[in-house]
Amino acid sequence: MTVGRKQRRERLLAAAQKAVAEHGADVRLKDVAQVAGLTSGAILYHFPDIQTLLVEANRAGMERFYDQRLKAISGSITPDRKLVVTIASGLPRDSEDEAVRLLCELGGAAGRYPRYAAMLTSLYDRQVAMYQVLLEDGAASGVFTLAQPSQTVARNIVALEDAYGYRMVARHSTIDHAAATQLILDYARLATGHLLDQPDPVGLDHTVPDAGVPA
Amino acid sequence: MTVGRKQRRERLLAAAQKAVAEHGADVRLKDVAQVAGLTSGAILYHFPDIQTLLVEANRAGMERFYDQRLKAISGSITPDRKLVVTIASGLPRDSEDEAVRLLCELGGAAGRYPRYAAMLTSLYDRQVAMYQVLLEDGAASGVFTLAQPSQTVARNIVALEDAYGYRMVARHSTIDHAAATQLILDYARLATGHLLDQPDPVGLDHTVPDAGVPA
DNA sequence: GGCGAATTTGAAGAGCCCTTCAGTGAATGT
């Protein structure tokens, strides 16, 4: 057995996600096949038709995004650290971020695909709930002083993340990951009454540690 | 009688906008023709190909959206009224709002169509500038006490409008025009230090002014 | 009423897309 039946399916789901991020929600079967390195027929051997594959792939893509956010939270300790890290994790790395591009494409198509609309609504609500827990937790421990109900703050934070995701995917010249993070933190500062100063190295360390012989 | 050459073109642009809002950025020529009540050939008599038509139509749709926002501003007098009215005018009426659906579709496709990305970036920046003027004006006249730079507040307000537009188009069950307006105003209140109480007749008065705002 | 220009139609060509399916290998089990 090369890879097992289940893993093969997941490779196709991953290929479909990439294809949607690249070609839109109405991506062609041929494009998915090309990303997967197969022919159209091979894909239809694993899935009854292309819609079934896409719906499953898109759902999986959203769940993966949400799961990674939850994982990002669990790292930090204090509520303020958690908030900063979580906000940063909700934004695309750069304009090529595959997961966010997928979400943008689906968000655009949600108006005409009720299924995607429902999935995105659920995703939004869960993210809001996630932030609400974080905010209430911080308020209970006295770290945050909420100026507004936690639901209001949570809804606005997630909304800001979404919107700056779109702006970054559209390659806004001055709104990059750092700028967007600061803009959202500016709101969070007002809403929580906490300074929320950025920790130095959050793990995104692109600089080479310069160990070894320079050629 | 017909309508003159120019008006005929504009009818086609309007049809194309509606078609994009309904079928996405990759709408078919046939769909545009159907909305216009013509055949595909007739449309190609006025435009060299479908891409040219779509690019022009989408640009016109964005400009129209922006112009109507400017118009909405000019009505009110005081900065706080202006702010409330402008925020309300940036959100879709309901989930079927054609202009916002168009913007959502284009926003989703912006990742793979640099032209649309540039147009949307420009639209965003102009809306930010519009709010900046409004905020600075209010601050200068002492009505607002800005807690943050006007650019920060303006960027966040426009971002919130965008995001709630997407949520409404996706038919979120609890975020309608009124709820979204309040959420954005909640941020604006923190940022401007003004109460920003909603004026009664905003123009769209379908419901009894019963629940919601306490005395 | 009739003429020329503007507009629209309907058909046809070339091309792409999804899906089905017979057939090709490779892997697996016996």
Added chain:
DNA sequence: ACATTCACTGAAGGGCTCTTCAAATTCGCC
């Protein structure tokens, strides 16, 4: 070694799309 199952290919069918174009229709105007 042989049969069987699995994974995949490549071709073919049927349908849809964009575009072109000759013919038909409508319009503005004299």
